[in-house]
């Protein structure tokens with residue numbers, strides 16, 4: 467069963483098919499990818515989670531009065547990016563997250579942006595990225611200044627936001643909707659049907675120096691030069707385990723609501 471969150475499609479008539487947007491959330495472990503994803507989907511902050519889960523969730527959104535069927539892949543790379551094709555060839559836009567209280571996670575976000583830039587160059591197909599400095603509520607422990615975040619985003623030509631999965635939902639929602647707008651702009655520019663999956667796997671000629679520098683050794687790219695395109699396989703089903711309404715919950719007097727596998731939502 468696929469999990470679908472979000473509001474009813476306001477303003478969508480029977481004829482208006484929703485825009486389909488795939489969004490991948492990238493970043494070092496602990497940056498807050500899952501917390502931001504769940505905040506966006508449920509308006510809640512999670513405190514327990516399974517760090518090894520990688521799931522794709524769906525939400526019916528309305529962005530600028532347009533219905534959007536948004537799929538969000540909350541990635542879970544191990545210490546270095548692995549099998550990147552699963553999101554590189556799937557997503558229309560990327561949220562690259564770092565935790566502002568971790569210099570290491572900021573450096574990793576730079577590696578992810580380089581990876582995306584390299585992939586865009588090789589495939590001649592750019593997918594917009596937004597850089598997010600998460601845990602703004604922990605700003606007193608910050609190891610990364612806002613100026614550094616903005617400078618990194620500027621270097622890669624992407625939007626930059628400081629956010630918190632703990633604070634207001636509207637700001638997190640705004641960031642996700644900005645990603646939809648960026649993706650929509652890019653989709654409008656492109657006449658290629660998407661998403662596409664490219665069969666043949668080839669390492670890039672200049673991949674070694676980049677991977678050596680950034681620890682991306684396990685990432686290879688598929689390139690358009692093979693001209694062998696297939697429809698992307700179906701998106702992995704999200705793991706919706708139990709959704710109890712607040713009424714059902716109060717009947718059972720359950721202290722917490724189990725919504726997504728691995729998440730306890732309070």
Ligand SMILES: Nc1nc2c(ncn2[C@@H]2O[C@H](COP(=O)(O)OP(=O)(O)OP(=O)(O)O)[C@@H](O)[C@H]2O)c(=O)[nH]1
Nearest residue numbers: 495496497498499500501513515517601630631632
């Ligand atoms: N204070 C604070 N804590 C946060 C915030 N976002 C996430 N956290 C906490 O940081 C830890 C890591 O958050 P996750 O959302 O699991 O991070 P992740 O990037 O998904 O990490 P992996 O699942 O390991 O890839 C958890 O304990 C969260 O509760 C935030 O905005 N503020």
